[in-house]
Every structure is written in C-alpha cells, then in structure tokens.
Amino acid sequence: MTGIGALSGLRIADFSRVLSGPYATMLLGDMGAEVIKVEHPVAGDETRSWGPPWYAGQATYYLGANRNKTATGIDLGTESGRAQARALIGQSDVVVQNFRPGTMERFGLGFDQLAAEFPRLVYCSISGFGSANGADLPGYDLIVQAAGGLMSITGPDEETPIKTGVALVDVISGLHAVTGILAALRYRDHTGVGQHVEVNLFSSLLSALANQAASYVATGHLPKALGNRHPSIAPxxxxxxxxxxxxxxxxxxxxxxxxxxxxxxxxxxxxxxxxxxxxxxxxxxxxxxxxxxxxxxxxxxxxxxxxxxxxxxxxxxxxxxxxxxxxxSLDLDAVVSITCPDTGTTYPQVACPIRLSETPATYRLVPPPLPG
Structure with missing residues (x-):
C-alpha cells in the first residue's frame, strides 16, 4: 500500500446537501479527495436537523453522509458570498451541486458561466428531473420513486404501492455522479479540458429498474408488484x-x-x-x-x-x-470509527464498500460541525 489515496491531490467544492450529492462526495473523500462542504452559515445542510435519532448531539442522517470533509460557511445570497464561492471554485478540480436547475446560474456560478475562466473544471449537477422541462419539479426521493414506477412494482400487491425502506434513488444517483465525475477527470487527464456532468434522479431510477424497465421498453409489458417474488424465477x-x-x-x-x-x-x-x-x-x-x-x-x-x-x-x-x-462474521469490516481530535468523541461509521488493494479508503475527518 502506498499510503496515498487514489484521489489524493483532488479538491472538490461541494455545494450539495441532503443525500445524493453528499453521498457522492463522501465516497470521493474516502478515496483521498479533499472535500470542502459549502453550507449556509446559519441554516446549513437540511439533514443537520433531521432527527431523531441523534449521536453526540448531531443527526445521524447527516453524520452518515458527510465524513472526510471540512465545512465552510458561505451565504450565496450575498455578493461577498458569491465572490468567496467563485474563489473556492477557482482553486478546485470538481464542483458538485444539487440545487434546483437554474439556482447556481442565478448566483453566477453555473457551468457555462465558469467554463471559460476555468477550462479544466469538472462540474457535476444533480437534479430531480433534469434541467429541461422537469426543471421545476423538486427532487425528493419519495416523489421520484412514485413518478419513476418503482413504487408500482414494490409492495405486497398491485393495490399497495410501497417505497423502499431507504432513499435508494438518492444513493443510486450519487453513485452515478461519482462514475460521471471520474470519467470526466479521466478525459481531463488526456485533454486538459473539463466538462459538465449531469445526473438526475428520475433517469437514474429508470436505468436502475434494470430488467423490469428493459421488459417494458422491449415488449410494452407492464410489470406489477409481486411482494417478494420474482416475475421470472421460482423459487x-x-x-x-x-x-x-x-x-x-x-x-x-x-x-x-x-x-x-x-x-x-x-x-x-x-x-x-x-x-x-x-x-x-x-x-x-x-x-x-x-x-x-x-x-x-x-x-x-x-x-x-x-x-x-x-x-x-x-x-x-x-x-x-x-x-x-x-x-x-464474514470479516467484511463494515463499521469503522473516527475520533475527533478536538473533542475526543468517537463516531462509528458504515465503512466505504469500495476495496482498493493499493490505495484503500481512509477515514481522516469526522463529519464537520456547522461552520459559523
């Protein structure tokens, strides 16, 4: 092992919040990237208040998606805040943001507004339903599960649609964002040119429906909820x-x-x-x-x-x-602990599931407190 993370030397300006974006940037941080989480200095990430349950006075929802990051407070509603954000972007390799489409553009921080000045910038936008006709639709996981057909095939029967027990679409979209970011960085390594990576929850779900979506697209057959049964295999x-x-x-x-x-x-x-x-x-x-x-x-x-x-x-x-x-029992090391050097508080965390033989994930920073 080299002791250097696979993404060491990479700086990410993380303007995302809740789950899809923070999950993506946490994975990149686990692999060695420097992640700077940008939050409103008063309100912060919404998930900071999504409790109970709480651990060490913080919402476990927030703690579960924000390790290996530092945080900085920036009010994008002010001219000085926007200037501060632009300066941070200029010193970064990657921007990740999941505001509703058009928001970053109103702040003068959209990809097209930055690309000429920062041609090497990889800019990842995560939205609910894309930046075209669905730009006005809010990207809540429950709504996407309903709109995208997942609930129609989940549940005990056709009359009882059920959402999954976790915000699965957010997680899948975060994984797609990581894939797109790494692909764009690979292209930049060859050409020196950055690009805009766009991921939306709705398209991510349609892709993740896999065999069910493939069956409908190919044959027009509408799958239905079968409880825990598989439509094509028994038992x-x-x-x-x-x-x-x-x-x-x-x-x-x-x-x-x-x-x-x-x-x-x-x-x-x-x-x-x-x-x-x-x-x-x-x-x-x-x-x-x-x-x-x-x-x-x-x-x-x-x-x-x-x-x-x-x-x-x-x-x-x-x-x-x-x-x-x-x-x-399977020696999978699914839980890790990170200790805050300032407070001595130890935070149990679910381990990064990606195993790299030469550059394994590292757990350097506890989820940051709200920046003042």
Missing part, C-alpha cells in the same frame, strides 16, 4: 420457516435440485410441475406450499446453515443488528 422469494421468513433464490434448475435434495424432497425434482423454471413459475403457488411443508419444521437459521453448506442461496430476513453481526 426466488421469501418463505415461512418455524420462526421467521427465509429468502431463497434457487435461480436455475441446478440450484432447485440442490434445494430439493437438501430438504430431502426428491419428489419435487421428479414432479413435472417443477421440472423447469418456466413450469415452476407457472405453478408457483403449489411449489411454495410444498416447500413450506418442510421449511416450517425447523427455524430459519437451521436452513441457512444447511443451505450454505449445500450451495443454495438463501438468507433469513435479518434486522440491521443481525446484518452487521453477519458482516462481522
């Missing part, structure tokens, strides 16, 4: 055991055979209704009924241990406590 869902549900993903004929053998039900292999995946999908109700006859005789942890040994993909439905316990 690929949750089933009851003696104590709690178990997720089983026997995604091909070989895995189904292993599953049936593991639970000592060879009759399922020879049953014509379950001989191939299309037949299992067609007879899903009967299949699940037969499987649960056996699975309900033992607890979920029993089946997890057995199926893991036999190579059958499965997992009990864990709470976050059990999920982090599992991560520890």
């Amino acid at each position: 690929y869902e949750t089933m009851n055991t003696a104590d709690r549900p178990l997720a089983v993903a026997a995604a091909n004929d070989k895995l189904f055979t292993k599953l049936a053998q593991a639970i000592q039900r060879p009759d399922l292999i020879s049953d014509e209704r379950f001989a191939t995946n299309p037949q299992r999908v067609a007879h899903r109700e009967q299949l699940v009924k037969e499987l649960e006859k056996t699975l309900t005789r033992a607890p979920a942890d029993h089946w997890f241990a057995l199926f893991r040994q036999e190579g059958v993909p499965c997992s009990p439905i864990n709470g976050l406590d059990q999920a982090f316990e599992l991560a520890t």
